[in-house]
Amino acid sequence: MLIPFRALPALAAAFLAISTSARALDIQFDYTYDTGNFFIGHADRQSLLDAAAAVFELRLADTLSAITPSGGNTWTADFDNPTTGAAVSVSNLSLAQGVLKVYVGAMQLGTGTLGMGGPGGYSVAGSGPSASAWFDTVEARGQSGALAATPTDFGPWGGSITFDVDANWYFGTGSLSGKNDFLSVATHEMGHLLGIGTAESWMALISGANFTGSHATAANGGIQAGLSGDLGHWASGTMSTIFGTTTAQEAAMDPSITVGTQKYFTTLDFAGMQDIGWTMVPEPSIAALLASSMLLMAVRRRRPEAGTVVCHRRNSR
Numbered sequence: 001m002l003i004p005f006r007a008l009p010a011l012a013a014a015f016l017a018i019s020t021s022a023r024a025l026d027i028q029f030d031y032t033y034d035t036g037n038f039f040i041g042h043a044d045r046q047s048l049l050d051a052a053a054a055v056f057e058l059r060l061a062d063t064l065s066a067i068t069p070s071g072g073n074t075w076t077a078d079f080d081n082p083t084t085g086a087a088v089s090v091s092n093l094s095l096a097q098g099v100l101k102v103y104v105g106a107m108q109l110g111t112g113t114l115g116m117g118g119p120g121g122y123s124v125a126g127s128g129p130s131a132s133a134w135f136d137t138v139e140a141r142g143q144s145g146a147l148a149a150t151p152t153d154f155g156p157w158g159g160s161i162t163f164d165v166d167a168n169w170y171f172g173t174g175s176l177s178g179k180n181d182f183l184s185v186a187t188h189e190m191g192h193l194l195g196i197g198t199a200e201s202w203m204a205l206i207s208g209a210n211f212t213g214s215h216a217t218a219a220n221g222g223i224q225a226g227l228s229g230d231l232g233h234w235a236s237g238t239m240s241t242i243f244g245t246t247t248a249q250e251a252a253m254d255p256s257i258t259v260g261t262q263k264y265f266t267t268l269d270f271a272g273m274q275d276i277g278w279t280m281v282p283e284p285s286i287a288a289l290l291a292s293s294m295l296l297m298a299v300r301r302r303r304p305e306a307g308t309v310v311c312h313r314r315n316s317r
Helices: 005-016 043-057 131-140 182-193 214-219 267-275 286-292
Strands: 026-030 074-080 087-091 099-107 113-119 121-126 158-164 239-241 248-250 256-258 298-302 309-314
Touching: 026 043, 043 182, 074 158, 099 182, 113 182, 121 131, 158 182, 182 256, 214 267, 239 267
Parallel strands: 026 099, 099 158, 256 309
Antiparallel strands: 074 087, 074 121, 113 158, 113 309, 121 298, 239 248
């Protein structure tokens, strides 16, 4: 199941051949804060990020409303600088329908930590009769269930992902042996940014140390899936099957990945996303999916998710 880097141009072409109109999401990576040039000047790394994004662009069908500030309706995107960890605020981003903006970079994350990511927060202000709808757009992007007292959906503007600058990364060339697969980690962190372990609709489905979502339960053989101690991942070692196949694999959204291996999103991982509110497109061919893996002023404020979570490496066993 290893996808060599030399295959990525062909995979990208195959993905782009899918009608743009069929893709509800457009995940756009922003390198503004990549001041350490972890991605800038490295087309191979950027291509792998695009491959990770395509895993979700192929499967998620939600229509996220555009965020278009104007007049008294303004907002600020809040997130952690992916290269320094400092808090960042960007005023009045305009996001087209379906667009998610993801700021990326790299810094030292400490022993054993490969990546860290999650959705961003926001501040929003508005006035007049359109203020309430404007607040809801920034908070939920048209996903009404995200606004419920017990949330059942999720509509982020985007967020940030940081990778460990010191990790011995595999970027798709040479041998994977002894290295940490970048594509697998990027896909894992995108899962967090899209709500696994971070969305309020995920938190609403936690009972004790189990996840009660009906789709995940069905995908887990009718048994509620256990969670890790941080409640933001499946329990370590949770098994499923690579989506669209009968091939057994440890779930992509458990807390760690074995050095020298790759992980693909599994049936359980996608089921968890469905439980937190994402709508799935009709099942694509497995070839396509594996190819992709590569008035008075009023104010609301939401801080960046405290549940930003990490992916750890573990030694080969």
